[in-house]
Amino acid sequence: MNRFDDAVAELRRGKKFLVVSHVSPEGDAVGSLLGMTLALRSLGKDVTAYLEDPVPDLFKFLPGADTVVHSLDGAGPFDATFAVDCGQKERLGRGFISLKEPGRIVNIDHHATNDAFGAVNVIVPDASAAGELVYDFCVAAGVKIDRDIAVNLYVAIHTDTGSFRYSSSTAESFEKAGALVRLGADPWEISRRVYENNPAKKYKLLGMVLNTLDVVTIASGGENTSVAFVNVTREMFKKAEAEKDLADGFVNYARGIQGVAAGVLIREAGDHEYKVSLRAKGDVDVAEVAQSFGGGGHKNAAGFMLKGTLEEVKARVLEALKGAFSRA
Numbered sequence: 546m547n548r549f550d551d552a553v554a555e556l557r558r559g560k561k562f563l564v565v566s567h568v569s570p571e572g573d574a575v576g577s578l579l580g581m582t583l584a585l586r587s588l589g590k591d592v593t594a595y596l597e598d599p600v601p602d603l604f605k606f607l608p609g610a611d612t613v614v615h616s617l618d619g620a621g622p623f624d625a626t627f628a629v630d631c632g633q634k635e636r637l638g639r640g641f642i643s644l645k646e647p648g649r650i651v652n653i654d655h656h657a658t659n660d661a662f663g664a665v666n667v668i669v670p671d672a673s674a675a676g677e678l679v680y681d682f683c684v685a686a687g688v689k690i691d692r693d694i695a696v697n698l699y700v701a702i703h704t705d706t707g708s709f710r711y712s713s714s715t716a717e718s719f720e721k722a723g724a725l726v727r728l729g730a731d732p733w734e735i736s737r738r739v740y741e742n743n744p745a746k747k748y749k750l751l752g753m754v755l756n757t758l759d760v761v762t763i764a765s766g767g768e769n770t771s772v773a774f775v776n777v778t779r780e781m782f783k784k785a786e787a788e789k790d791l792a793d794g795f796v797n798y799a800r801g802i803q804g805v806a807a808g809v810l811i812r813e814a815g816d817h818e819y820k821v822s823l824r825a826k827g828d829v830d831v832a833e834v835a836q837s838f839g840g841g842g843h844k845n846a847a848g849f850m851l852k853g854t855l856e857e858v859k860a861r862v863l864e865a866l867k868g869a870f871s872r873a
């Protein structure tokens with residue numbers, strides 16, 4: 546018995562499929578969505594790929610990206626929907642939620658917090674990326690992984706592991722990435738497009754954000770004993786003429802500082818409303834902190850929304866992190 550038997554059975558039973566992933570898609574969402582879409586198409590299936598939000602510019606080079614649709618008006622009925630990299634049905638977006646006939650939902654994901662919203666659920670928290678699971682699905686379904694599928698799945702795994710730096714990177718992640726390179730994914734070609742291809746305004750914004758850096762010591766003794774805050778305001782976005790998603794990842798600069806246990810990015814979302822992103826190294830569980838504010842995430846990466854002034858938000862986050870630090 547393979548964990549993908551039921552998912553493969555849905556594939557054999559149907560002809561017309563929908564493939565979906567989450568709103569605000571990143572590399573794993575787009576790569577897994579397109580890898581799955583191309584895999585199903587290679588078997589002669591009629592496949593619609595849907596994302597509520599646009600494909601980020603950085604990922605528009607991915608094979609199949611030009612076939613993604615952003616509306617499901619008048620679409621369907623589908624024999625089944627394959628949802629990848631998404632823990633909650635609501636995160637698939639309004640267009641999908643209001644779709645009348647999605648068919649049975651096959652939920653393929655690696656988030657531990659996945660609520661098993663599918664008729665078939667393949668949830669593997671140990672997988673570094675949903676892209677790993679789409680790879681396994683292809684093997685289980687007898688799909689011949691061509692270069693186009695390989696490029697998508699390589700990008701999914703490479704981006705979700707932070708270029709194989711995060712604790713989620715396993716021997717299997719490397720093995721699958723190696724197999725994908727053998728199948729035609731070119732590491733340098735992909736790196737150039739994904740990592741060496743930043744708009745200049747992103748660096749203008751980063752300069753302003755790094756100027757706000759505030760490192761606060763929260764404990765004495767031990768290896769990582771401080772918290773690093775950076776913040777980004779709507780004014781900065783305006784000045785840099787930058788879109789919101791260009792600040793994604795800036796929180797990693799805060800975490801990357803020597804002696805820092807957790808990095809915090811506070812992003813102004815509205816009047817007295819902030820989006821807080823937390824990144825930990827070492828033992829602090831930032832998912833616990835995020836949950837205490839009504840958010841969620843993983844042990845090392847989590848986020849939530851908070852109301853108040855910037856100073857109030859910062860003070861509350863600092864208190865919560867101190868608490869988490871003392872429990873760790």
Ligand SMILES: [Mn+2]
Nearest residue numbers: 573630675705
């Ligand atoms: Mn993922």
